[in-house]
Amino acid sequence: MALNEYQQRAIKTAVYPRIGENLTYPVLGLAGEAGEVCNKYKKVDRDDNGIMTEERRMQIIHELGGVMWYLSAAAYELGISLELVAVLNLEELRNREATNTLHGAGDTRGADALQIK
DSSP states (O other): OOHHHHHHHHHTTOOSTTTTSOSHHHHHHHHHHHHHHHHHHHHHHHHSTTOOOHHHHHHHHHHHHHHHHHHHHHHHHTTOOHHHHHHHHHHHHHHHHHTTOTTOOTTTTTSOOOOOO
């Protein structure tokens, strides 16, 4: 499935206040779901002796789906496609690779910020 198709189908399942003018809800949801991914992974170390079980793997995959849904909704609220988010990210990574700053820290890493056209 293409990213834009996913986004179009996912936003049809959105149930939150002021859809189309409410970035707060999906951004907070994204943080929550990312935290769930971390929490599930943490339990691999705590409960499973550092061994990724199939059950834990499936729990993490499920939470990654939540991350993707909220990422898609946040992009929708910003008026951009999920595919554009991916394209811009790859462009940024290519720029960092070209300037040997993939290993850097922070948002700028010596490269100019990308502009959405």
